[in-house]
Amino acid sequence: MLERAFAEAGRLPPAEQDLLAAWLLAELKEEDEFDRAIAASGDKLARLAGEALAEHRAGQTEALDRDRL
Numbered sequence: 001m002l003e004r005a006f007a008e009a010g011r012l013p014p015a016e017q018d019l020l021a022a023w024l025l026a027e028l029k030e031e032d033e034f035d036r037a038i039a040a041s042g043d044k045l046a047r048l049a050g051e052a053l054a055e056h057r058a059g060q061t062e063a064l065d066r067d068r069l
Contacts, residue, residue: 009020055061 009017012020052061
């Protein structure tokens with residue numbers, strides 16, 4: 001499918017090919033940065049989840065009232 005997309009893109013005028021290439025490269029970069037940010041935050045998220053569970057078990061939380069949202 002990727003080969004087909006590149007073949008179709010190759011038929012575009014050079015300026016449109018450049019725009020498409022720039023967009024695709026930016027998307028791939030953003031996705032990679034997002035993946036790295038999520039991977040780096042795993043320990044922090046686990047710690048926060050542990051704290052939230054401890055607060056809940058200690059009776060320091062309250063049920064969500066949907067009417068107050």
